[in-house]
Amino acid sequence: MLAEALARHRWWIALTLLGIAAAAVVPFVLMPFHVRVGQMILLSTGLGLAWTLLGGFAGYWSFGHTAFIGLGAFAAGLFEVNALGTEFMRTDPLLGFALGLLAGMAACAVAAALVAWPILRLRGIYFAVAMLGVAQVLSELTNSIEAFQGSLGLVLPRIPAFGLRTEAVFYYLLLIAAVIILAIAFLVKNARIGQGLAAMREDEDTARMLGVPTERYKITMFVLSAALTGALGVIYAHSLGYITTGSVYRTDFSLNMIVYNLLGGIGTLVGPLIGAAIMVLLTQVVLGSFLNLHMFLTGAMLVALVVAAPKGIMGGLAGTWQSWRRRRTAAP
Amino acid sequence: MLAVQTIADGLVLGGLYALAAVGFSLIFGVLGVVNLSHGAIVMMGAYLTWFVWHTTGLDPLLAIPPVMLVLFAFGYVYQRGLIQLAVDRSSLLASMLVTFGVALMLRNLLVLVFSPDFKSITPGYAFNYLRLGEVTIDLVRISALAASLALLGALAWVLNRTRIGRVIRATAQQELAARLCGVNARHVYGMTFGVSAAFAGASGAILGIVLPFAPPDEANWTLNAFVVVVLGGVGSPSGALLGGLVLGLISTATSQLIGPAFPNAMMFLILVLMLMVRPAGLLGNAFAASR
Incomplete structure (x- = not known):
């Protein structure tokens, strides 16, 4: 199944590899500000893809995925600061970061497994609202239980730079993460489970x-x-270096993950990249000087999108392409 | 005596929850739309009342009718102009996304116009209280509870006894049949949304005199409304009242007995339990669609 899928998608795969190669040289040619924009696009693409694994493939739209951004961030931070300690982080920052990453992922996986049984029995809007609740409750608990330091804030240990500038380090980390998630999504989509999920959707x-x-x-x-x-x-x-509840449990993250997919085309693999690139360029670069209107613009974008292009850019393109082909074959 | 005091506080809060949720419940029951901007409309009511009170000194309870009128108009236009469009062009889930987007826009606008700081409405009688035995209740809270109950009663009367109420109920039961009987369903949907927004605004006004408020609270009020509806059942003022009172009691008891950080966590736990054990709500109607 996989070999056949690889063969069928060989042009896309070649294009993706080319894209990755191009993305890898970006930090050497662009200005730091643009590298940061790239960083945002990669983060957003990764988030969109991670969301689509459940939302796009299985049709279970989570409205509260920021729960896992916040949980991962705090679990990793608290693990690095409290369990490993500053001494360990200073002597071996790379191993420390890797362990923190694993701790954050493990915390999210365990939390998801715990809530999965009750809330995945809910469907449609009920599941969406239940996830909204999960995010809200987790962020409140992080904020009000003192041991989690959510309201006080948590300073995270620095990670090694390998002689690169800071923004380049995070750019590469996010690039690697996004590529890994893309590969996982590709495997899932073209495996037996992917077919099952499509049937479920x-x-x-x-x-x-x-x-x-x-x-x-x-x-x-x-x-x-x-x-x-x-x-x-x-x-x-x-990459933030210092986190509070408000900076990682962000409702607009939850919303944006859906927006990227909707904009690009839900259930596709290029959709999140297209959506994330457009949204980030639009909000960070074009509208960069209206920072206090960000939430408003995101909301407005979402509203306009649902009303004007419910299938997203890829969906719209596919529709046009098909009707064009049909017209061509129908013509005498 | 602490227990009685907790119950009294819980009932006051419960009345407020019920009033804040009844509009959400109505929209859900009649249009099938989950209005995630409901909490933002509640906050709009609170800020409008604050603005009227702050600039003219009008008693916040007297400010309720004009606030309701303004928000009725807002709700009607919002439904006819946007929600209906989204439902027509894609799906109910998409319409929910639209309301999510609008919630963010409203929150952002409230922050821009009124600043992100906490505000509170303190009328002249804010510090008077009533003592019954050893239980003390502020006059504000008593008037809040009374106003909540009066408004819920008024809505129940409108829904059960007036023509527009009958039309709304008919449309909720069978849109097609109602239309065949000459009901303009779209107009009814707009009216329902308007009524819902008006009651959300009234609850905002009352919440403003009981609690301090800030724009990000809107998420909590939306979630509260959802929990109330799950507890009490969809579409009826009595269900909202029951759900609201239960939620108010649970919430005050939790902060009293476990800690002030946990009411929302407890609420969520109860939400999940309810959806699993008794998805039809305590009064038992119309949650069959949840699984």
């Missing part, structure tokens, strides 16, 4: 009747999606 009851282990599939995807989102949360937190 169309009609869960029928899929179940036909023998698709829906319960196992959706829990797997939820845990996977949570752990990957958590990994991005850990990297993002380190």
Whole structure:
């Protein structure tokens, strides 16, 4: 199945590898500000892809995925500061960061597995609102339980720079993360589980009747999606250097993950990249001077999108392409 | 005596929750739309009342009718202009996204116009209180509870006894049949949304005199409304009242017994338990669609 999928998508894969190679030289040619914009695009792409593992493939739209950004960030931070200690982080920062990353991902995976059983029994809007609740509750607990230092803030240990500038280090980390998530999403989509998920998205009851282990599939995807989102949360937190509840549990993250997918085309693999690139360029570069209007613009963008292009750019392109082909073949 | 005091506080808060949730419940029941901007409309009500009170010195309870009128108009236009468009062009889930987007826009606007700081409305009688045995209740809280109950009663009367109420209920039951009987369903949807927004605004006004408020609270009020609806059932003022009172009691008892950080966590736990054990709500209607 995989070999066939690789062959079928060889042009896309070649294009992706070319894109990755091009992305890898960016920090050497562009200005630091533009590298930061690149960083944001990579983070957003990764988040969009991690969200789509559950939302796009299985049709379970989470409205509270920022829960895992925050949980990953705080779990990793507290682990590095309290369990490993500053001494360990100073002598071996790379190993410390790797362990922190694992801790953050593990925390998200465990949390997701715990809430999966009750809330994945809910569908559609009920699941979406339940996830909104998960994010809200986690952020409140982080904020009000003193040991988590959510309101006070947590200073994260620095990670080694390998002679690169700071923004370049995080750029590469996020690039690696995004590529890994893309590869995972590709594998999932073209494996047996991907077919099962697609069947579930169309009609869960029928899929179940036909023998698709829906319960196992959706829990797997939820845990996977949570752990990957958590990994991005850990990297993002380190790039900030100092985190509070408000800086990692951000409602606009939850919303944006959906927006990138909607804008690009939901359920596709290029969709999140297109969506993230457009949104980041629009909000950071074009509208960069209206920082206090960011939330407003994100909201307005979302509203305009749902009303004007419900299938997203890729969906719209695919529709146009198909109708063009149909017209050509229909013509005498 | 502490227990009685907790119950009294819980009931006051519960009345407020019920009033804040009843509009959400109505929209959900009639249009099938989950309005994630409901909390933001509640906050709009609070800020409008604060603005009226701050500039003219009008008693906040007297400011409720004009605030309701303004928000009714807002709700009507919002539904006819945007929500209906989203439902027509894609799906109910997409319409929920639209309301999510609008919630963010409103929150941002409130921050820009009124600053992100906490505000509170303190009328002249804010520090008077009533003593019944050993339980003390501020006059503000009593008037808040009374106003909440009166408004809920008024809505129940409108829904059950007036023509527009009958039309709304008919449309909720069977849109097609209602339209065949000559009901302009779209107008009814707009009216329902307007009524919902008006009551959200009223609850905002009352919340403003009981608690300090800030724009980001909107998320909490939306979630509260959802929990109230899950507890009490969809679409009826009595369900909202029951759900609201239960939620108010749970919330005050939790902060009293476990700690002030946990009411929301407890609420969420109860939400999940309810959805799993009794998805039809305590009064038992219309949550079958949740699984």
